[in-house]
Each structure stands twice: as C-alpha cells, then as structure tokens.
Amino acid sequence: GQSLEQPSEVTAVEGAIVQINCTYQTSGFYGLSWYQQHDGGAPTFLSYNALDGLEETGRFSSFLSRSDSYGYLLLQELQMKDSASYFCAVLSYNTDKLIFGTGTRLQVFP
Amino acid sequence: DAGITQSPRHKVTETGTPVTLRCHQTENHRYMYWYRQDPGHGLRLIHYSYGVKDTDKGEVSDGYSVSRSKTEDFLLTLESATSSQTSVYFCAISAIDDKKNTGELFFGEGSRLTVL
Numbered sequence: 001g002q003s004l005e006q007p008s009e010v011t012a013v014e015g016a017i018v019q020i021n022c023t024y025q026t027s028g029f030y031g032l033s034w035y036q037q038h039d040g041g042a043p044t045f046l047s048y049n050a051l052d053g054l055e056e057t058g059r060f061s062s063f064l065s066r067s068d069s070y071g072y073l074l075l076q077e078l079q080m081k082d083s084a085s086y087f088c089a090v091l092s093y094n095t096d097k098l099i100f101g102t103g104t105r106l107q108v109f110p
Numbered sequence: 111d112a113g114i115t116q117s118p119r120h121k122v123t124e125t126g127t128p129v130t131l132r133c134h135q136t137e138n139h140r141y142m143y144w145y146r147q148d149p150g151h152g153l154r155l156i157h158y159s160y161g162v163k164d165t166d167k168g169e170v171s172d173g174y175s176v177s178r179s180k181t182e183d184f185l186l187t188l189e190s191a192t193s194s195q196t197s198v199y200f201c202a203i204s205a206i207d208d209k210k211n212t213g214e215l216f217f218g219e220g221s222r223l224t225v226l
Contacts, residue, residue, distance in 0.1 A: 042218060043215075044217070045215065087153065099155065099169070100153040102150070102151065
C-alpha cells in the first residue's frame, strides 16, 4: 500500500522558519507535491519536486530525497496568514492516482 | 484561477436517499477527481476520470459511483446515503493533460454534505 506520514500539528512565531516533514511508503511515484489549505477553503498547490533536491518558490521551499523516502516543506519569514493545513501528496506510478498525506496544521503566533 | 465549480455547495439529506454532486470545469482538462475530506484523514480519493466515460476507483470508492458523459462534467452519486458519508467533498482537475509532469491539481470550493 501507500502511505504518507506528516506531523499532525506544528506551531511557530511570526518571522520564524518552520519545516514540515513528509515520510512515505510507496512503490514508486513521479513526484512529491505540497498543498496549502486554509480553514473552510480548498487546497491550493504550492510546489512540486520531480527530482531529488531543493525547489525554491519565494518564502517556500520543498525538498525531496527518494533514497530516504522523505521530503519536507520549508516556510521562511512566517506570517500570520501562513496559519493553515499543509498536505504532501504523491502521484503513483502503479495506480496513476494522487494520494495525500494526513496533513499538518501550522499555527503561527504573534 | 482554474474554472471549476461544484454544486450544491451545501446539502443536508436523510439516510437512504440518493445524492448527486456535480463538478463542472471550463478548462477542457482530461483528468478529474473526487476526494472526500474528514478530520484526521486528510484528502482521500473516491473516484477519478481520465476521459469521457473512462473512470476508475480510488481508496474509498465503496458506496459511490461516478459518471463522465462530457469532458466538462464529472458527477458523484451516493445511491443510498449513510451517515458515514457525511463529509466535505472536493472535486479537482489536473493543471495540464500530462499531469505526471507537475502533480498539480486545481480544486473546487467543496461541497459540504450532511446525512442525518
């Protein structure tokens, strides 16, 4: 089967840096994606890693290591508006389906 | 923003009644998906479609059926709703036809279903 594990909750203060980890068990996938979802809203796409390494998009960066079955989302210069849930997801070779992790709720405090 | 709308946005129904949720897109994308979201479970794939009349099951397909008679519409049907199907349902479409390149989906605003 396939599973993606994330911490359930992370807290930080404004201006800080936070890392949200994603460990997975899957037989093979095209890439690792990250999504943000505010309460009551729809998930929105943040980033995608097809290859190992770091991808940077403004204050957000995402990392993938296939050999370690591990990835993370790094959020810098945290702002209050970053308080949301964050999901990792993989697109499986075998099933052609996009499977999501259980999500991490980030709370940013002043 | 991708042109994707869901209807109804909110519905309350009784156990045993049929329910159909509609997802409509204006992007002409090939892939469409239905997910449900429940506390502690994240987003779980119910069914997806890779073309007109081409559909396949996801992780939690029991009790659900889908149909795609046109590129723009993907319908999710609960033949006989149960309380365990109370959830928020999201439709999604892929950003590009060859979705394997980016893994990016655009989501609708969700349909909140309550089964009493």
